[in-house]
Amino acid sequence: MNKPTDLSATTFTLNGQHAQCQPAPGQRLSEMLREQLGARDVKIGCNAGDCGACTVLVDGDPVCACLMPAQQAAGRAVETPAGLHANDPIAHALGESFQNHGAAQCGICTPGMMASAVALLRANPQPTETQVQDALGGVLCRCTGYRKIIDAVMGAPALTRDAPGHAGDAIRRLDGADKVAGREAFGDDIAPPGTLEILVIRSP
Incomplete structure (x- = not known):
């Protein structure tokens, strides 16, 4: 049966x-x-x-x-985001561009930025800056001021460790790869299910 x-x-x-x-x-x-x-x-x-x-x-x-x-x-x-990075050539290339531009700083917004940008680049491989801004408008970043992220999505030239050496040239962040791949673990990512929580309430 x-x-x-x-x-x-x-x-x-x-x-x-x-x-x-x-x-x-x-x-x-x-x-x-x-x-x-x-x-x-x-x-x-x-x-x-x-x-x-x-x-x-x-x-x-x-x-x-x-x-x-x-x-x-x-x-x-x-x-x-992790699935995109592992399976989609656009996402992988975008992750490299994010690292080249220093676009993944604290990293909490990066997975959302990556997912939104991949959707845009699948539909439009050469977006204008306005189109990039519109596509990323629903994801908030508190670190980069968006300039590096927009440049990364548009693929603008970046100063990297492989570029001709100049004083002050940017280098990739050591933790950038984990952030663009969605592997960076934050506090809530390592808390096991059922973890006790406490809320501190102070007098007004």
Whole structure:
């Protein structure tokens, strides 16, 4: 006798591979990806759709994973920053450009920037600066002031360690590769499920 189908299971494609989860009612896609599937390259910033750090591609379109109910991923193709970096030549080249331009500083916004930029470059390999700004407009960066990120997406020339030597030439950050690949671990990325939390409330 065939086992009855579990109607609560959400089946979809994650970075080209079959994935299936049983998200709780109302669970966010970002939480399902991170906590049930181990995709810690999907960063959690505001959890309100304001910062864009959790941006992933759903059927090729950039989506704030914290705003999308996990059940809506059913039957769709979800790509995370780490999957893009591993599988997509555009993402890999973009990661190299990010490193050349010093565009990944603290790194918390970098996965969202990478996902949004890949979606743009797939549709338009030679975007204008205005198009890059529009594509990245939903992802907030508090470090670079966007100039380095925009230059990296547009592929503008950068001073790197391989360029002719001049005083003050930029060199790649030692931690840049992990940041563009989504491997950089922040505090929330290493906390195991069920970790106790404390909220300090002070008198006004």
